[in-house]
Amino acid sequence: MALSTGFEAHSALTQLIISGLTLGSIYALVGLGFALIYNATDVINFAQGEFVMMGGMIGVILARAGAPLPVVILGGAVASALIGAVVYQGLVLRARRATVATVVILTLGLSVVLQGIALQIWGSTPLYLAPFTAGNPFHVLGGTVTYQAIWILGAAIASVVLLQVMYRRTQFGRAMVACAVDREGACLVGIDTRRMALVSFALSGAFGGLAGVLIGPIASVSYNEGIGFALKGFAAAALGGMGSPAGALVGGLAIGLTEASLSSYGWATWSDTGVFVVLIVVLVALPTGLLRGRAERRHTAAL
Amino acid sequence: MSVRKWTVVGIVSSVMLALVGCGSSSATAGSSTPYKLGVLDGLTGGASVLAASITDGMTLAVNAVNGAGGVNGHPLSLDIVDDQSQPSNDVTLVRKLIDSGANGIIGPNYGSGTIAVSPIVKKAKVPELAYNQTIGITQQGNPYIFRVQTNDTVNTKAALLFMKQKFGATKVAVLYTDDAYGTSGSKALQSEAGSVGVQIVADESMSVTATDATPQWVHALAAHPQAVLLWVEPAVDGPALRAAAQLDVKLPMIGGSGFANPSAIAAVGPAAEGVYGIGLVDPSNPPVGAKQLVALLRQEHGSSFQVSFLEATGWDAVQLFAEGLRRANGDRNKLLGALESIANYNGAAGTYKYTSTNHDGLGLDAIEILHVQNGKLVGFKHGV
Numbered sequence: 001m002a003l004s005t006g007f008e009a010h011s012a013l014t015q016l017i018i019s020g021l022t023l024g025s026i027y028a029l030v031g032l033g034f035a036l037i038y039n040a041t042d043v044i045n046f047a048q049g050e051f052v053m054m055g056g057m058i059g060v061i062l063a064r065a066g067a068p069l070p071v072v073i074l075g076g077a078v079a080s081a082l083i084g085a086v087v088y089q090g091l092v093l094r095a096r097r098a099t100v101a102t103v104v105i106l107t108l109g110l111s112v113v114l115q116g117i118a119l120q121i122w123g124s125t126p127l128y129l130a131p132f133t134a135g136n137p138f139h140v141l142g143g144t145v146t147y148q149a150i151w152i153l154g155a156a157i158a159s160v161v162l163l164q165v166m167y168r169r170t171q172f173g174r175a176m177v178a179c180a181v182d183r184e185g186a187c188l189v190g191i192d193t194r195r196m197a198l199v200s201f202a203l204s205g206a207f208g209g210l211a212g213v214l215i216g217p218i219a220s221v222s223y224n225e226g227i228g229f230a231l232k233g234f235a236a237a238a239l240g241g242m243g244s245p246a247g248a249l250v251g252g253l254a255i256g257l258t259e260a261s262l263s264s265y266g267w268a269t270w271s272d273t274g275v276f277v278v279l280i281v282v283l284v285a286l287p288t289g290l291l292r293g294r295a296e297r298r299h300t301a302a303l
Numbered sequence: 304m305s306v307r308k309w310t311v312v313g314i315v316s317s318v319m320l321a322l323v324g325c326g327s328s329s330a331t332a333g334s335s336t337p338y339k340l341g342v343l344d345g346l347t348g349g350a351s352v353l354a355a356s357i358t359d360g361m362t363l364a365v366n367a368v369n370g371a372g373g374v375n376g377h378p379l380s381l382d383i384v385d386d387q388s389q390p391s392n393d394v395t396l397v398r399k400l401i402d403s404g405a406n407g408i409i410g411p412n413y414g415s416g417t418i419a420v421s422p423i424v425k426k427a428k429v430p431e432l433a434y435n436q437t438i439g440i441t442q443q444g445n446p447y448i449f450r451v452q453t454n455d456t457v458n459t460k461a462a463l464l465f466m467k468q469k470f471g472a473t474k475v476a477v478l479y480t481d482d483a484y485g486t487s488g489s490k491a492l493q494s495e496a497g498s499v500g501v502q503i504v505a506d507e508s509m510s511v512t513a514t515d516a517t518p519q520w521v522h523a524l525a526a527h528p529q530a531v532l533l534w535v536e537p538a539v540d541g542p543a544l545r546a547a548a549q550l551d552v553k554l555p556m557i558g559g560s561g562f563a564n565p566s567a568i569a570a571v572g573p574a575a576e577g578v579y580g581i582g583l584v585d586p587s588n589p590p591v592g593a594k595q596l597v598a599l600l601r602q603e604h605g606s607s608f609q610v611s612f613l614e615a616t617g618w619d620a621v622q623l624f625a626e627g628l629r630r631a632n633g634d635r636n637k638l639l640g641a642l643e644s645i646a647n648y649n650g651a652a653g654t655y656k657y658t659s660t661n662h663d664g665l666g667l668d669a670i671e672i673l674h675v676q677n678g679k680l681v682g683f684k685h686g687v
Contacts, residue, residue, distance in 0.1 A: 015521040023515050124351035126541055126570040136551050144521075146549040218549075219514035220541035220570060224348060228512050264518035268508045269481040 011142030016264045017257065018140075022149040022218070024256020025156035029211035030233025031240065031248030032159060033204035039180035039243045040193075040200035041092060042100045047107045048208055049230030050114035055080040055209025056221035057118060060127045069132055076213035077206040083114075084205025088198050111226060118223035129216030152214045156249060159207060163245040176200065180243060232259075235279045241289030250290055254278070335373075337380035338628050340365075340621065341400030343411035343420070348388025349511060350412035352537040352566050353613055357434065358383055360617025360651075361409065363599045368621065374628045379621065390416035390483075394423065401427045406628065406635055408432070409451075409620045414440055414483035421445045430627070430639055432620040436560060437487040441662045449642060449662045451620045451652070452560070452612075453669055455491035458581045459532075461670045462557045463492065463499045464687040465579065466530040470555045476505035476528035478519055478543055480535045485509075488534030488559055504528050509543065511536050516546040524552065533558040533578075537567040544574040557581065563673050564611040568680060575675045582673040583612035583652040583665070585682030593618075593651035609679065615651035622650060 030048055037045045059076035067075065091110060095103055133147035166173035178186040179196045187193050211229070212221065219225070236255050240247025255275050262271040282290060342361060344354040361381060369378045382400060386392040393416040397408060401423070407430045411417060414437025424431045425445045433440055433448060436455045440448055466472040477492050479485035489506060496503050505526035507519035516539070523531065531554050535543050540562050547556070556578045561567065563580025584590065586609040589597050593610060596618045600608050626645055631637035643662075648655040653669025672684040 012521055012525060016518060019515060019517040019521075022517075026514075119347060124347065124355065125566050126352065126538060128541055128545070128570070128572045130573070131549065137549060144517075144550055148549065215514065218542065218545060220538065222538065225514075228514070260515075260518050263509070263513075264522055266508065266522075268510050268513070268519065271510055272512070 012264060014141045014143030016260050018143045018145055018149060020257030020260035021253055022152050023259060024253035025152045026211050026215050027232045027236040027255050028156045028249040028252025029159060029207045030229050031236030031252050032163065032245055033207045034234055034237035035243050035245055035248050036200045036204040040197040043092065043103045044234065045107045046104065046230055047087065047111040047114060048204065048233055049226030050111050051080040051084060051205045051208025052212040052229045053118060053223065053226040054083055055212030056216050057122055059213035059216055060129055060221050063129055073213050077209040080209025081202040081206035084201040085198055088201035093194065115223055115226065122223060124223065126220030126222040128220055131217040148217050155210060155214055160245050160249045232275065235275055239279050239282055239289055241291040244291050247289055247291035335377055337378045338374055338633060339380050339382060339405050340407050340409060340624055341405030342381055342383040342409045343386050343393055343396055344383060345388030345412045346385035349536055349538040350388040352570060353412060353564065356566060356611060356613035357617035360596065360614035361621050363596060364618040364621035367595060368625045374625050375633055377633060379625060386411050386416065388412065390419050393420050397423050401429050405429060406638065407624045414487060417448065421448060430642055432623060434616045434620065437483045438491060439487065446639060449657060450664050451616050451623065453665045454663050455487045456495060457667050458559055459488055459491040460495045460499065461667060461687045462532050462581055463495055463501045465672050466555060466557060467499060467501055470530055472530035473500060474502050474504045474528050475530045475532055476523035476526060477503055477532045478507050478509060478523060478535060480511045480539050481508045482511050482536060484536060484561060485534050492532060509535060509539055511539060513539050513542055516543040517550065520546050520550055520552065528554065530554055531556045533562055535561055537561050540567050541571045544571050544578065548574040560612060563680060564613050565609050565680060568675055568678065578675050579683065580673045580680065582671045583669050584610055584615045585671045586610050586680060588682055592649040596651045612652055619650035619652050623648065623655065
């Protein structure tokens with residue numbers, strides 16, 4: 001009996017790059033969230049992965065309720081943005097007198113709490129989303145590209161561009177940059193630093209939620225998926241240069257490509273290890289990351 | 304604070320998280336001293352997709368045994384603890400269960416967990432009924448470990464034979480997760496392939512936390528297989544089969560027990576359609592030993608409930624312990640010999656044939672080939 005695979009791969013290298021860029025774009029979106037919150041508060045928010053999970057879960061609920069695709073995508077992003085805002089107002093702001101390290105631990109605790117809530121609400125069975133655009137994949141340079149990969153890569157690039165435009169072209173964005181450079185100084189010239197931090201948490205949640213919806217048709221949406229994305233997203237932000245949106249994109253793509261390379265050549269077992277080995281090597285050589293992220297700030301007291 | 308310090312904070316905190324244990328327990332009431340059974344399972348984490356069904360089967364079995372008067376007048380009680388799907392947690396938890404007076408241990412879900420607790424149950428002389436397929440668990444020279452499942456040799460042989468008989472496939476690719484379940488399955492496939500006249504042309508591993516399986520599929524398909532065998536953890540079924548669907552793969556596929564259960568199928572969605580699975584129970588035609596279990600499950604979950612090997616093995620583990628305790632008259636020192644004397648027990652998942660030298664229980668005759676049709680597992684063929 002003659003059997004057809006229905007698919008012929010001509011170039012493993014092209015496919016590796018396509019897969020790496022797809023996954024890397026997700027890590028970049030999560031990394032953007034880390035960068036935003038870090039810039040506004042100096043905090044590494046390890047609940048960032050739960051924004052991804054919550055966004056995916058809300059997206060699944062909306063999709064199952066028959067909501068159109070734009071509502072599914074926006075709904076996931078907005079829900080996580082709201083969670084981000086609540087996290088800032090209800091937790092980070094109240095703990096403003098604590099050290100940054102304490103707040104980081106608080107975000108880890110929050111991550112566990114959010115997982116527990118998700119487990120109680122949605123159970124342990126993974127959920128999924130249908131691909132945003134139906135249809136067979138197409139071939140480019142011997143590799144196969146799915147429409148979902150285009151959605152993911154496009155969303156990551158658009159997010160970075162929008163963030164860069166906001167930082168450089170808008171009054172609000174410049175105020176956020178001022179907070180990132182010197183929060184006390186920004187406060188002295190009349191910038192509402194708390195409002196900036198609140199918006200940063202909300203935007204960070206939105207990027208996480210967007211990543212959660214986008215990855216839904218490829219991976220599964222599960223209550224415990226967050227920590228994996230948080231670690232890779234943190235690695236993306238640190239590798240690219242902590243605090244830099246472009247750095248998060250470059251770092252995310254580098255991590256995605258590293259992971260895909262190891263998986264493609266039979267080293268899947270080492271893919272997580274490989275990612276963090278690359279991170280360690282780069283940070284030892286370039287402590288501020290590939291794109292020279294923000295240098296360490298000396299005044300970190302005022303949240 | 305420098306990036307390195309944050310990294311240290313992250314790592315230390317992650318380790319702390321991993322060490323946090325969330326226990327849960329359930330027990331049934333009884334008038335005289337209960338015979339306690341300790342259960343290790345992943346109520347949270349990667350194995351949690353399976354755990355609810357397995358423990359459901361156990362709870363129903365305990366209720367059924369106690370409802371029928373218990374074991375020699377003693378009720379059974381269950382102490383179910385959550386290992387968070389982390390085999391590293393099992394060592395501590397099994398010690399606690401044994402110290403609290405468990406007559407026997409059921410679980411844990413991962414073969415690597417069973418291997419980890421093996422020296423402890425051996426030293427404590429407490430029998431363990433494990434529902435793993437990992438071949439090695441009954442080959443450690445530890446007489447206290449019994450299998451309540453088919454092993455990987457049986458399952459992989461069945462998968463290879465079915466693909467060859469049904470599709471004429473003599474060249475197959477294997478996708479497996481890099482944990483004990485996947486690697487044991489992959490090794491078994493490699494060693495069984497020759498005997499059934501099939502060649503493994505690609506052998507691709509995936510992380511248990513994988514979110515995209517496209518690279519593995521591309522590598523596997525480049526070897527031009529005629530069929531694909533999936534030996535991955537349930538949490539990875541989704542990414543693996545969704546990548547296949549998005550790459551428009553049309554090859555016949557068959558999954559191991561990590562796939563052939565309703566909760567895994569539901570989690571995968573439409574990408575599971577048409578895929579075959581190695582199971583132990585045909586939901587529409589369950590074996591005689593599963594009749595009471597099916598009736599109770601339908602009473603609890605509704606008349607359309609589909610029984611799977613998960614509820615069946617959970618049920619069987621409790622029933623086998625009950626039978627062993629009955630034969631040993633409740634004497635812990637005689638329980639090992641009593642279990643080894645259960646040579647022809649018609650359970651819900653098949654006929655168990657334990658002896659002093661065979662602790663594997665189920666064989667090829669227990670295999671049910673299942674097929675996903677309209678989102679449900681349907682019995683396709685009994686035995687191979």
